[in-house]
Amino acid sequence: LSRGVSAPDLAGRHVVVSAGGTREYLDPVxxxxxxxxxxxxxxxxxxxxxxxxxxxxxxxxxxxxxxxGVKVVAVEDTAQLRDxxxxxAVSADAVVMAAAPADFRPVTVSQDKIKKAEDGSSPAIVLExxxxxxxxxxxxTPRRSVVVGFAAETGDPSGSVLELxxxxxxxxxxxxxxxxxxxxxxxxxxxxxEAVILGADGSQVSVPLGTKSALAQVIWDEVxxxxxx
Ligand code: CTP
Ligand code: CA
Numbered sequence: 001l002s003r004g005v006s007a008p009d010l011a012g013r014h015v016v017v018s019a020g021g022t023r024e025y026l027d028p029v030x031x032x033x034x035x036x037x038x039x040x041x042x043x044x045x046x047x048x049x050x051x052x053x054x055x056x057x058x059x060x061x062x063x064x065x066x067x068x069g070v071k072v073v074a075v076e077d078t079a080q081l082r083d084x085x086x087x088x089a090v091s092a093d094a095v096v097m098a099a100a101p102a103d104f105r106p107v108t109v110s111q112d113k114i115k116k117a118e119d120g121s122s123p124a125i126v127l128e129x130x131x132x133x134x135x136x137x138x139x140x141t142p143r144r145s146v147v148v149g150f151a152a153e154t155g156d157p158s159g160s161v162l163e164l165x166x167x168x169x170x171x172x173x174x175x176x177x178x179x180x181x182x183x184x185x186x187x188x189x190x191x192x193x194e195a196v197i198l199g200a201d202g203s204q205v206s207v208p209l210g211t212k213s214a215l216a217q218v219i220w221d222e223v224x225x226x227x228x229x
Contacts, residue, residue, distance in 0.1 A: 016085060041057065044096055055070040096148040097134045132172075149176070149177045154183045165196065178196075180194070181194070197222055
């Protein structure tokens, strides 16, 4: 079979994919969120299923149809995402964190809708950091699954997109990090993506601009090479 045609090389494997962006509620109607559409995570789930894997897709606020043959677990906030991913990861051969968890959540969540103050003053939102799911997954010992992270970077004075990616890979301790350059913002909601897949073993695979499904195929190729017998 040629590349792009699905070989059942993931048959007998259980893979977990997270997708979408978490929402951290301030009150019953308002939240802090992000621009992740879930398209890349859904493409990963679809491709893994086509390659024979049993797939658990943990979806945070995604409005896409459920991929056929995939178990979808819907979540909203980062705590729920963590619980669902960690539960599914217990029996997983690979976990791919394509979701964008909100880094922070409000310290207090109002039970009632927050009203504007009579005196015209503006409220302050106090935030606390969310748990790092990827880092937690990667630090588990003994670890039986291949752990993959994503990083959307813009590059900044402290480093180029790839330098930041290498540093993040080391910080997270995962096996693979899929690095996107999001300087233009064009990747969000787009059917296309372009990335460099960095490996903890020093590998670097560039995937030219193409569909998110095409990128998913290369990511699973890299995962498949790292799976145990
Ligand atoms: N991630 C995670 N848990 C979090 C935040 C991020 O598991 N609380 C995962 C994402 O799903 C992604 C990877 O970590 O696979 C990198 O996310 P990113 O936002 O780039 O990493 P951060 O450590 O949050 O760094 P930054 O300050 O650049 O946002
Ligand atoms: Ca982040």
